[in-house]
Amino acid sequence: xxxxxxxxxxxxxxxxxxxxxxxxxxxxxxxxxxxxxxxxxxxxxxxxxxxxxxxxxxxxxxxxxxxxxxxxxxxxxxxxxxxxxxxxxxxxxxxxxxxxxxxxxxxxxxxxxxxxxxxxxxxxxxxxxxxxxxxxxxxxxxxxxxxxxxxxxxxxxxxxxxxxxxxxxxxxxxxxxxxxxxxxxxxxxxxxxxxxxxxxxxxxxxxxxxxxxxxxxxxxxxxxxxxxxxxxxxxxxxxxxxxxxxxxxxxxxxxxxxxxxxxxxxxxxxxxxxxxxxxxxxxxxxxxxxxxxxxxxxxxxxxxxxxxxxxxxxxxxxxxxxxxxxxxxxxxxxxxxxxxxxxxxxxxxxxxxxxxxxxxxxxxxxxxxxxxxxxxxxxxxxxxxxxxxxxxxxxxxxxxxxxxxxxxxx
Amino acid sequence: xxxxxxxxxxxxxxxxxxxxxxxxxxxxxxxxxxxxxxxxxxxxxxxxxxxxxxxxxxxxxxxxxxxxxxxxxxxxxxxxxxxxxxxxxxxxxxxxxxxxxxxxxxxxxxxxxxxxxxxxxxxxxxxxxxxxxxxxxxxxxxxxxxxxxxxxxxxxxxxxxxxxxxxxxxxxxxxxxxxxxxxxxxxxxxxxxxxxxxxxxxxxxxxxxxxxxxxxxxxxxxxxxxxxxxxxxxxxxxxxxxxxxxxxxxxxxxxxxxxxxxxxxxxxxxxxxxxxxxxxxxxxxxxxxxxxxxxxxxxxxxxxx
Numbered sequence: 120x121x122x123x124x125x126x127x128x129x130x131x132x133x134x135x136x137x138x139x140x141x142x143x144x145x146x147x148x149x150x151x152x153x154x155x156x157x158x159x160x161x162x163x164x165x166x167x168x169x170x171x172x173x174x175x176x177x178x179x180x181x182x183x184x185x186x187x188x189x190x191x192x193x194x195x196x197x198x199x200x201x202x203x204x205x206x207x208x209x210x211x212x213x214x215x216x217x218x219x220x221x222x223x224x225x226x227x228x229x230x231x232x233x234x235x236x237x238x239x240x241x242x243x244x245x246x247x248x249x250x251x252x253x254x255x256x257x258x259x260x261x262x263x264x265x266x267x268x269x270x271x272x273x274x275x276x277x278x279x280x281x282x283x284x285x286x287x288x289x290x291x292x293x294x295x296x297x298x299x300x301x302x303x304x305x306x307x308x309x310x311x312x313x314x315x316x317x318x319x320x321x322x323x324x325x326x327x328x329x330x331x332x333x334x335x336x337x338x339x340x341x342x343x344x345x346x347x348x349x350x351x352x353x354x355x356x357x358x359x360x361x362x363x364x365x366x367x368x369x370x371x372x373x374x375x376x377x378x379x380x381x382x383x384x385x386x387x388x389x390x391x392x393x394x395x396x397x398x399x400x401x402x403x404x405x406x407x408x409x410x411x412x413x414x415x416x417x418x419x420x421x422x423x424x425x426x427x428x429x430x431x432x433x434x435x436x437x438x439x440x441x442x443x444x445x446x447x448x449x450x451x452x453x454x455x456x457x458x459x460x461x462x463x464x465x466x467x468x469x470x471x472x473x474x475x476x477x478x479x480x481x482x483x484x485x486x487x488x489x490x491x492x493x494x495x496x497x498x499x500x501x502x503x504x505x506x507x508x509x510x511x512x513x514x515x516x517x518x519x520x521x522x523x524x525x526x527x528x529x
Numbered sequence: 530x531x532x533x534x535x536x537x538x539x540x541x542x543x544x545x546x547x548x549x550x551x552x553x554x555x556x557x558x559x560x561x562x563x564x565x566x567x568x569x570x571x572x573x574x575x576x577x578x579x580x581x582x583x584x585x586x587x588x589x590x591x592x593x594x595x596x597x598x599x600x601x602x603x604x605x606x607x608x609x610x611x612x613x614x615x616x617x618x619x620x621x622x623x624x625x626x627x628x629x630x631x632x633x634x635x636x637x638x639x640x641x642x643x644x645x646x647x648x649x650x651x652x653x654x655x656x657x658x659x660x661x662x663x664x665x666x667x668x669x670x671x672x673x674x675x676x677x678x679x680x681x682x683x684x685x686x687x688x689x690x691x692x693x694x695x696x697x698x699x700x701x702x703x704x705x706x707x708x709x710x711x712x713x714x715x716x717x718x719x720x721x722x723x724x725x726x727x728x729x730x731x732x733x734x735x736x737x738x739x740x741x742x743x744x745x746x747x748x749x750x751x752x753x754x755x756x757x758x759x760x761x762x763x764x765x766x767x768x769x770x771x772x773x774x775x776x777x778x779x780x781x782x783x784x785x786x787x788x789x790x791x792x793x794x795x796x797x798x799x800x801x802x803x804x805x806x807x808x809x810x811x812x813x814x815x816x817x818x819x820x821x822x823x824x825x826x827x828x829x830x831x832x833x834x
Contacts, residue, residue, distance in 0.1 A: 194650045196674070197681050224655030243650075248600045250629035266599075268704045273602055297599055297745075300702040302649050305673045306750060307729065309832050313649065313673075316834030321701070327711070328726040328736070330820075338725065339715075345730065346711050348703070348746075425704070432710035 128397045129362070130369040132188070132286065133386045138168065140382050141176045141187075146522050147383040147481045148390025151186035152176075153219060155375060158206060159191040159199065161243070161315045162375050170209060177214045186216035190375075191229075192241035194299065194313035195222045204232035211236040219264065221299060226258075237261060239286065243299040243313070248273070249280040256283045264371065267293050267353070271365055271426045278366035289355040289362065290385055290413075291373025293424060295321050295348045295435075322349040322436075344438040351434050354421035356413050357405055359392045361426075377418075380448030380467075383524055384416040387481060415446040415526070445529055449476055450504070452523040455515065462515040464504070470527055471503035478515065480523040488515055488525075532764055532798050538593070538691070539773040539787055542571025546775070547581045549784045551590055554791030558585065559624065559772075561595030565604065565611065567626075567648075567744055568699055569595055570776045575611075579618040591621040596634075597646055598744055600627045612638045624669065635664055642666045644691070648699060649673065654685035661688040667770065672698045672754065676828040680766045689769035694756040695786060696774030697738065698826070701748035708741050724749070724777060726820075736820060738777060749777070752824035757793055757813060758805050759825065764794065765801040782816055789813050 133149035135141035144152045154176065155167040168176060173187070180187045189210055193199065203225070210218060211233035218236060220226050221243035229238055239262040240246065240255050247266045255263050262284035265274065269287070277285060294301065302312055303320035310316030324345035327338040339345070353373070355362060362370060370393070372385055388409045396403045413421075420441060422434040450464040470476060472490055479485040493501040494512045504511045540559040541547045547558050560581055561569030573581065573594075582592045594615055598604060612634050615623060622642025625631050634641055645651065645660040646669035657668040669691045670679060683690055708725060712718055724738040727748060738749040754774075756763070763771070773790065775783040789812055793805050817823055 194652045194671075195655070197653050197678055199653070200655065222650070222653070222656055223659040224653050227655060227659055245599055248602055248605055248627070248629050250605060250632060251600070251627055254628035254632055268599075268601075276602055295705060295707070296701050296703045299650050300599075300648060302673050302700045303748065305827070305832060306700045307732075309830065311673065311832045311834040313652070314834040316832070324730040326728045326730065326733075327708070327739075328728065329722045330726065331722060335726065338712075338721065343715055346727065348701075348707050430705050430710075432714040435705075435707075435710055435714070437711070437714050 126363060126397055126400055128393065129367055130186075131386065131389055131393055132369050132371045133382060134291075134372060134375040134377065135176070135382070136162075136167075136375040136377070138172045138176050140379055142179055143379050143383045143522065144386050145180050145183045145185045147387040149185060149386050151188060151216070151369070152180060153188040153190055153371075153375075155190050156206070156210070159193050159195075159203070159225070161190065161192055161313075161317070170213060173210070173213050173215065181214070187214075188217045188219055188239065189215050190219045190241070191225060192219050192221040192243045193225070193315060194243070195224050196314070199314075200224075200228065203228050207233040207236055217262070226260075239264060242266060242288065245297045245299055249277040252277050252281045252283065252285070256281055262286055262369070264288075266297060268297060268425050270428075271358075271361055274362075274365045274367060284368040285366065286369035286371050287362065287367045288353055288373060288424075289359070289370045289389065290353055291377075292352050292419070293350045293373070295350040322347060347435075347437060349436040349440075350424075350430070351422035351436055352417065352419040353424045354413060354417070355423060355426065356388060356392060356410050358423065358426065359389065360396050360400070360403060363393070363396060378448060379451075380446070380524060380526060381416040381418070381444075383481075384412055384479070387479070388412040415444065417443045419443060446477070446526045447529055448524060449527045450511075450525040452478070452519045452521055452525065453510065454521060455519045457518055460514050460516060461512050462519050464511050464513055464525060466504040466507060466509040466511060468527070469503060469505060470525075472501075474527055476525050476527045478517070478519050478523055478525055480520060486517055488517075532801065533767060533769075534798055535764060535768060535794065536591075536691075536770040537773070537787065537790055537794060538770055539783060540570045540595075540775045541581075541783075542569070542775065543780070544577055544580055544584070546570070546780045546783065547584055547592075549780055550775075550787045551585060551588060553784045553787040555590070555773075555787045557591035557593060557621070559593045559595060561597075562611075563743065565598050565608070565630075566595035567597045567702070568747055568776055575614055575618070578615070578620060582619055586619065593622045593624055593642070593644060594620050596623045596630050597626045597648075600629050605629065608633055609637050612641070616641050622666065631663070631665070644669055647671075648702075653678075654682040657682060657686045657688065657690065661686070667691055669772070673827045673832070675830070676759070676762060679768065679828070680762070683766055683768050691770035691772055692763065692768055693754055693774060693826075694760065694763070694771045695790065696753050696778070697776065697821070698750045698754065698774065699747050700737070700750050702745060704745040706741055707746040708739060750826075751822070752826070753817070753821045754826040755813065755823035756825060756828065757790065757810060759828065760790075760793055760805065761797055761801040761803070764797050782818075785816050786813065
């Protein structure tokens with residue numbers, strides 16, 4: 120009999136832009152989700168949670184053994200302090216498990232107002248070495264989120280020298296600057312990047328010039344792609360064992376603005392990889408289908424960021440980004456009758472009779488289904504499901520369940 | 530009650546420049562070893578820093594050293610002896626952003642002044658209080674603050690605060706080689722005269738200097754801050770230190786700018802409500818490079834989010 124190596128399973132941490140996405144993230148395998156409240160977060164355009172939604176989200180997550188963190192990672196200005204103490208007290212009363220904070224001012228205010236509320240230091244603080252991690256450990260902070268500029272080797276060293284929890288990004292869009300150290304938006308659009316107003320000016324198009332004897336000399340030629348500072352998206356799906364072995368405690372997915380389909384697909388792929396590796400580290404083999412799943416939801420080309428080397432031009436996007444996500448979220452399963460094999464579907468994108476769709480769920484294998492007929496709720500036959508949120512019925516040969524997703528190739 | 534003169538500080542890229550700007554009326558200079566300094570005007574090794582100290586101290590002036598990099602592990606080796614040496618040669622203070630520098634300095638060089646500067650993220654008084662409580666001796670404020678915010682921070686700050694009154698500012702710092710990456714992508718690797726200029730496709734009249742060094746890529750502001758005509762409220766409200774950024778400017782320009790601000794400050798100490806002498810403004814406009822418009826940054830600008 121072989122003895123299996125015991126390894127500590129890391130937390131899989133997923134974004135949730137609203138209550139519905141929170142439920143999908145949890146059901147598709149997140150151990151914890153992070154959300155934004157009405158204030159102090161960096162996604163002023165994300166759905167964000169009211170206190171009522173937070174309560175419901177916490178109840179749902181806790182019922183499923185998952186945690187809820189709230190991002191409050193702005194760099195505060197004086198005016199932001201008003202109401203901040205009450206905000207953290209309320210989050211604590213609601214049962215939020217931790218808050219993610221970047222500004223030491225906000226750390227202090229949170230500690231005074233809600234001493235029992237756990238604080239994680241945000242990636243916006245750009246923590247790049249073990250001594251800085253130790254600084255926060257000395258401050259009594261139980262977890263830091265590392266800068267995205269930290270390599271896998273550096274993480275190993277950080278874990279050797281410190282003993283608080285380390286959270287690291289594994290997937291999603293990235294600042295191409297050191298996080299927090301970019302105010303392009305402030306200067307180009309008067310929008311405060313570090314308080315949620317980021318206009319993504321880095322991804323705009325620019326021209327480069329040099330100055331020669333007071334004259335401007337263009338450094339581009341006819342037909343060149345313009346200069347830009349746009350990073351490919353991080354994807355570590357093929358390197359989860361290395362991250363786990365390095366001792367990362369929480370594996371974080373970016374994307375509070377992303378769709379339900381994206382969240383469910385990405386979370387579930389990482390869930391499967393983590394479980395497979397922790398179940399049997401020696402016997403672990405990476406299955407190509409895990410990466411294929413990721414590609415069905417990806418918005419941009421993918422990179423491993425700083426984990427293995429300093430990124431090069433290969434890790435950036437120049438010119439028009441290629442069309443990525445090959446699949447549309449077509450519908451959401453609301454109900455299924457195993458007797459009649461009829462599923463009640465809520466439409467999310469146009470689909471029609473004759474099309475092949477794919478059903479995915481949190482716990483079982485995906486399968487392909489041809490749509491032979493569509494009925495509305497009154498039983499009238501339709502040639503297509505045209506209206507968003509329209510409830511229709513279709514025949515599905517294998518059992519499906521609420522929260523299963525139906526998608527179609529674009 | 531007499532007003533306290535603010536300290537007038539300028540960054541310097543060479544010993545020749547240190548000598549000239551001190552003679553022109555600067556109270557202190559900032560220099561840096563490029564290994565630990567972000568955006569130093571020039572490289573100062575330990576010997577040069579010591580020479581700068583020996584120039585400054587007999588005149589009752591000060592030398593601050595930039596140790597403001599975001600440190601990766603390769604920087605940690607050597608940091609401890611370096612900070613110890615800076616204390617030994619009697620540097621007056623270091624400018625830091627990374628808590629690793631702060632902790633090490635407190636341990637091995639407790640006599641050094643500790644000037645907290647996280648560039649874009651030093652935006653409120655509670656953060657200043659946080660670092661003051663732990664031993665920072667000065668706070669350098671972000672440039673993306675209004676005058677009202679600066680003055681409010683001053684009222685609540687237990688330690689001296691420093692604001693930038695003149696020159697360009699860094700608005701973006703990446704660890705990546707973004708300029709080199711672009712030219713590699715275009716498969717063109719010709720020599721280039723840095724800094725290059727970045728122009729947005731939409732607003733082509735605005736140009737942002739961009740340069741690469743061992744810490745990555747830096748994009749600088751399209752305007753030079755110039756608070757010459759608005760120093761009165763800063764002096765009246767006892768803002769402690771005025772900083773001039775000298776990077777990417779000639780020694781002559783920086784020397785003249787120091788002299789202009791020196792004269793303006795000295796006059797305002799008599800009466801901070803007096804308008805600044807228009808001759809000083811004219812003098813500055815005459816030496817200002819044509820491609821560097823003067824502006825007041827965010828001191829009088831609204832930001833949204």
